Amino acid sequence: MASQVALTGGIYVGNADVSTYTDDVMVGPMTIDMKPFPNYGSGGNMVFKPGLFAMSVQVSGANDYAAAALDATINVGNARTQYPFSAVPGIGLTAIAAGDRAYLTRGFLQAVQAGPFQIGEIVGYQFNITGDTAGVRGVVGAPRAVRSSTLTGTAIALAGPSSSQNLYAALHVFATTGSPTLDVVVQSDDAVGFPSPTARITFAQATSTVNANWYQWGTPVGNFAAETHLRVVGTFGGTGSIDYAVTFGVL
């Protein structure tokens, strides 16, 4: 019997984890435009073929105007900015782990609403992201964590992509201390032990400088169907620590 109660989750927009500000998230609707082609041979019935895919995301909750809080990162000034987006529907109160279900896409921040402002009430916020690429049902490659050493992530069984599919990935860097560097790759191999890994998606290096390298949508890559497993490797350099998460999936 299917059932799922939303108690925890991860909502990542660019370099912001908005989970603790969010009480309502809508990943979708994802839609496919149906194209009619009725003809004299269709027996009096409408006939359709599937067309283009489109996707949007709506997130809302309670705003926070403190330094380095939500409004400092997601506000009307960021409208029109292109961000990777990842949503992880939590399972009960269990902490997010590698391999957990995640949905990822990339899109433009739009319809940013600061408010409502109502005396005596929690100040709200809401924003939409309109996807400009695939919407991918994927997994958590690296759960959000503060790391001060290299991560060799959990090997996740995920077949493909075939010649008609692509591997997609999103990197979200939330904070740093000190002067670290981070080089993240998504690797594939044909065995769980990763005896001969191949880097499939390589993100630009993130450092303590807050810039677009803190939120990256990996260039999709496809056609390595013989591989059976994927994993994230985050190579740490410098000093201090870096707080990040990675999601990936095949479509």
Next chain:
Amino acid sequence: MASFVALTAMSLSGTAWTGTAPGDPGSQTVSGTITSTTDWSSWSTSVSMDPKLAEVEFTNFGSNGFKQFKPGLFECDLTFELNQDYASSQVDATIWPLFSVRTLTYFDLKPTNSARSATNPSVVFAGYITSYNPFGVKVGDAVVTTVPVKVTGAFARLTS
């Protein structure tokens, strides 16, 4: 007095058909069953179908002040309301590939989970899932999803 309480309504899906399948081209006489079924019944809180005929007007100066119509093309939409489940082989794992790959899917809907019969007819369709919201919820609520299906071509009511 007509009455029926839906307690065990059955919704089946599949991607292959044995017999003459519903769907395109639309002129065929449908018979048979889904080859290998996935049962949506334990996921579903609501199933609705909306078959309709297009109204084609031909009102003319001889209609004596009345509008006149003939039935046009047949069209149908299905809507499933499901409790979400991200476990293996459950709701999300089933719906996503059908939606993302735009797979033509067959549906067989019956008022009870008994075998197809004159008093438990199947209505069978072929269609595409046109929209999917895998994660849309307020914290603390049950995660549910609405799955609309656009039916293409012929659909039929079968009693055997």
